[in-house]
Amino acid sequence: MLLSSYVNGYAFWLLLGFALLISEFFVPGLIAAFFGLGALIVGVLTLLGIIEGLSAQITLFSLISLAMLFGLRRRFQRWLIGASSDKAKTDLDNSGYVGARVTVLADFVQGVGQVSLNGAKWDAESSEPLKAGDAAWVISHHGIVLKVSTQQTDTNTPK
Structure with a gap:
């Protein structure tokens, strides 16, 4: 009670x-x-x-x-x-780096090297032999490591 x-x-x-x-x-x-x-x-x-x-x-x-x-x-x-919370679901490359042109800063040793993107130095990986001064394109990334290739990818095609 x-x-x-x-x-x-x-x-x-x-x-x-x-x-x-x-x-x-x-x-x-x-x-x-x-x-x-x-x-x-x-x-x-x-x-x-x-x-x-x-x-x-x-x-x-x-x-x-x-x-x-x-x-x-x-x-x-x-x-x-807001609508920004769904952005990661629709845009898996929300950094905008895939397809960007980079300049190789140092020769790649065992598939690992450094590149310059927008004036910043990045760690990168590649299955191709790259030399300092070569141009390459970002094909993917995981964290702060870019995966680069000498072949430019078409960023407008679905992944």
Whole structure:
């Protein structure tokens, strides 16, 4: 009975709502926020005397929270996360280096050497013998190591 009186009050719903909204900052996923908004709405409606009774409060909290979660989550995710999060899925070479022309700085020894790209010195690998001063093109990269070739690749063809 004592627990019921605490849960039945508007203060509980308002505190729960604020706690859930704050928890969204620590565990982002845009889920707790909708339950927090549901708790705040139930807290305000309880404060105004529009709803009474624990079963009505829990039912309304569940319905509001789930309706907002399934109805609005996708729309809010687009606003908060943006379209840039999907870029890696569509553009596997998001660095833009594939197809770029490089200048070999030192002779490649056992397939490893150094090249210059946009004025910066890069470690590179190649299955071809390359000498200092040769021109080559980036065909791929893994991390900060470029894979280069003397044959220019067409970057417009699908990979």
